[in-house]
Amino acid sequence: MSKILAYGVREDEQSAMQRWASQHPEVQVDTTDVLLTPENATLAQGYDVVNILQAGIPVGESTLGQLDQMGIHTLTLRNVGTDDLDFDVLKKYQFNVSNVPRYSPNAIAEHAMIQMARLFRHFKQMDLKVYRHNLKWAPTIGREVRKQTIGIIGTGNIGRVAIQIAQGFGAKVIAYDKYRNAEIEAQGLYVDSLDELYAQADGISLHVPGLPENHHMIDAKAIAKMKDQVVIVNAGRGNLVDTDAIIAGLDAGKIDGFGMDTYEDEGGLFNVDWEGKDFPDTRVADLITRDNVIVSPHTAFYTWTATEEMVEQSLDAGLAFITGNTPEQAINY
Known part of the structure; x- marks a missing residue:
């Protein structure tokens, strides 16, 4: 046997x-x-x-x-x-x-687009207020997803489902991939460069593999090319994002919201119960406390x-x- x-x-x-x-x-x-x-x-x-x-x-x-x-x-x-x-x-x-x-590419794509919508609508800020019994509206006013331009980087199985979901919201979608998909090409969604996507997108979602060529593709230089108050979601691979650059962008107000489902140093950190224990990663601890950051411990796939x-x-x-x-x-x- x-x-x-x-x-x-x-x-x-x-x-x-x-x-x-x-x-x-x-x-x-x-x-x-x-x-x-x-x-x-x-x-x-x-x-x-x-x-x-x-x-x-x-x-x-x-x-x-x-x-x-x-x-x-x-x-x-x-x-x-x-x-x-x-x-x-x-x-x-x-x-x-x-x-x-x-x-199930839907699992990851749904998670990414849900997180992006939550960040546009400032749901975490509102949730934290409600937990404190503060039921005032202002100043927690959000943006409608249908009014945003969503940039999808990577149009493989997951990226294509993310495009469908974003389009379901009524958003304008643009996409970038070195290897173009005929269906997405036919819709006229591709831009010719990442710089072009960064300049246009209100929200950016990452769906490319963590290959060496993609390491820290979202770094300080890339963030500087993005629109003010951009929302970024990484449900792809942890090494796609320079976490220090993200934190600097949040501090400067350049980034309005960040959704982090994958993290470059997540081994031994994610899928562990740290309640009541010393938390070993100061960057993630910092991000968790921010009301415009949603951290999920690599659970986009978890259905x-x-x-x-x-x-x-x-x-x-x-x-x-x-x-x-x-x-x-x-x-x-």
Whole structure:
């Protein structure tokens, strides 16, 4: 019987894991709630496939070398991001690798556009007032989304859904992507450069991968090119944004609102209960206290639909590799 070990499995993933296993009795699926690290890689001894969702924990030589020694050469991810993987080492040990590139793009796009709408309407400021029993309207007056120009950077699966949602509000949408989509092209939404998007957009939402070329694409220089009182939402990858530049833009009043679902140093910080404990990151602590910043701890994807698809597709990919097939989700590297 083939065996898959899934690391870092949350309680909300267990039902999908069990359902898939019951539908595939030829495969033994075991789970652990710990993330894959060099210290616990030996848990995978005797398995054919390692299944992970790393959340900021690197997978490099010290981990992959151990898997190679145990005869394991298949790694399947339950998420789209591959930032944590050392592909040079994966190639060295000839690993089969897959991710889940198309799980419920609606989950992330909805979250991003909801956060953008909340920031335009200053909902956090109003919520904080109401919690204090201050029910006065002024000065917390908002902007209607339909009156704004929304700039979508990245028109892949998620970006295209974000465009549809923004258009549903009645907003003018402009978009930028190095690799243009024919459908978006036909709508005439593309601008020719990021500078052009920065100059026009009242709100900017990021939906590009965290590749080195995109690292800190939103930095002080980019922010300086944006409209005054711009709203920025990052539900893409943490490294797309220079957090210090965002804080400076907020302090200067250049940025009217910031939605942060991903953070460049989120590993070991997000998905941890810090209540009653010393909070280790001063930048995030600062952002959380601001009434024009919404911090969510990488939860844009976190819906039942997306969770089930991530589990099922990653296990499907593992089974395909086991049977000598190449799954649709395989990463060519």
